[in-house]
Amino acid sequence: MKKETARTLRAFAIELTIYALLVVAYFFLVLNLLGEWLYRLEISHRYTYAGLAILLIIGQAVLLESVTTFLIRLLRGRSE
Amino acid sequence: MFFPISGAHISPIYLVIAGFIIGILGGFFGVGGSFIAGPALRLVGVDWNFAVGTDLAHIVGKSAVAVRRHRALGNVDLKLGLVMALGTIAGAEAGAQLIQMLKRAGNVNLVVSIVSIVVYFSISVFMIWESQKTLRSRKGRSQRGLVKGAKSKRDHSAFDPVTRAIQRLKIWPMIALPASGIKAISLWIILLVAFVGGLFSGFLGGGAGYIRMPSMVYVLGIPTHLAVGTDLFEIIISASYGTFTHAVKGNVDILIALVMHTGAAIGAQIGAISTQYFAGPKIRLAFVPLPLIGAAIVIYTLFTGHKL
Numbered sequence: 001m002k003k004e005t006a007r008t009l010r011a012f013a014i015e016l017t018i019y020a021l022l023v024v025a026y027f028f029l030v031l032n033l034l035g036e037w038l039y040r041l042e043i044s045h046r047y048t049y050a051g052l053a054i055l056l057i058i059g060q061a062v063l064l065e066s067v068t069t070f071l072i073r074l075l076r077g078r079s080e
Numbered sequence: 081m082f083f084p085i086s087g088a089h090i091s092p093i094y095l096v097i098a099g100f101i102i103g104i105l106g107g108f109f110g111v112g113g114s115f116i117a118g119p120a121l122r123l124v125g126v127d128w129n130f131a132v133g134t135d136l137a138h139i140v141g142k143s144a145v146a147v148r149r150h151r152a153l154g155n156v157d158l159k160l161g162l163v164m165a166l167g168t169i170a171g172a173e174a175g176a177q178l179i180q181m182l183k184r185a186g187n188v189n190l191v192v193s194i195v196s197i198v199v200y201f202s203i204s205v206f207m208i209w210e211s212q213k214t215l216r217s218r219k220g221r222s223q224r225g226l227v228k229g230a231k232s233k234r235d236h237s238a239f240d241p242v243t244r245a246i247q248r249l250k251i252w253p254m255i256a257l258p259a260s261g262i263k264a265i266s267l268w269i270i271l272l273v274a275f276v277g278g279l280f281s282g283f284l285g286g287g288a289g290y291i292r293m294p295s296m297v298y299v300l301g302i303p304t305h306l307a308v309g310t311d312l313f314e315i316i317i318s319a320s321y322g323t324f325t326h327a328v329k330g331n332v333d334i335l336i337a338l339v340m341h342t343g344a345a346i347g348a349q350i351g352a353i354s355t356q357y358f359a360g361p362k363i364r365l366a367f368v369p370l371p372l373i374g375a376a377i378v379i380y381t382l383f384t385g386h387k388l
Binding site: 026027060 | 316
């Protein structure tokens with residue numbers, strides 16, 4: 001049981017590190033590419049911005065969920 | 081890091097950590113976590129209107145992740161979630177109108193503060209009583225803390241007789257919820273529960289999962305695991321609606337929400353997976369501090385005059 005817990009914790013730590021690296025890269029990509037454009041959109045086209053905001057957050061949710069699921073499978077060799 | 085839409089300077093690490101904590105709470109308890117997210121944004125200087133709107137956008141993303149995970153575990157009743165979304169949106173509008181009325185009367189802060197303190201304390205006291213009574217009554221049986229599989233999702237509550245009486249009310253139209261193990265229940269009761277949740281959401285802010293999740297368990301008789309997953313599914317719909325209306329009013333900084341959500345995405349998965357290892361009454365007992373935290377924040381703002 002202890003061995004299994006240690007293995008799970010180790011897999012989780014690796015998963016978190018890989019995830020953190022991906023997230024940092026993602027920050028620079030998204031915030032640099034989209035930041036200024038979204039700011040201008042928010043000022044000039046509120047309804048488009050409102051719709052796009054929901055699409056962006058749901059899109060990111062699906063993308064990140066896929067990434068974390070992939071990492072879990074890769075590191076633990078099975079689906080949770 | 082500078083966020084041009086809200087004009088705030090915030091460390092992205094702070095946002096990711098805050099999102100992570102809120103994600104765990106949301107994935108485990110089926111709540112949006114607005115009572116923590118709002119003050120967490122306010123703490124770093126985000127204006128209150130942006131804190132509310134951005135929090136809603138972040139809740140949409142976080143709930144979407146948790147719902148995908150809960151769905152894989154068989155914890156989402158889509159039919160119930162869609163029906164409840166209708167009642168929630170209507171309730172949220174009614175709550176917002178009530179706020180406008182109180183604004184005009186000039187006593188909105190005092191009334192909302194007192195109502196929220198009473199509601200938060202009542203939920204906590206009731207859930208302590210119910211979950212402890214349920215856990216005590218289960219002691220004689222051969223129940224283990226670790227639960228897995230569909231059968232273990234059927235949990236017991238000390239409030240069961242009242243729940244069964246509510247389910248027996250024949251107010252047409254009756255609908256079946258096979259995913260939740262309910263043969264027939266009045267549509268109006270579901271809509272009423274959703275409406276009350278929406279009313280509190282519109283009146284007190286946030287997704288009001290702190291009231292909807294317990295109501296689903298105690299009033300509708302939904303097993304706790306399914307109530308958590310279905311509540312999150314329903315939150316996606318109602319919070320999307322809230323995000324849209326707030327974004328149109330210029331209250332959403334989607335860049336903050338996106339950064340915060342990167343932490344919440346992994347936290348929500350951890351929270352959702354963790355529900356497999358706890359029995360329903362234990363989840364409900366662990367839920368108790370959440371409304372109390374909300375009450376503590378309101379008492380603080382009421383007595384000091386500061387908004388966190």
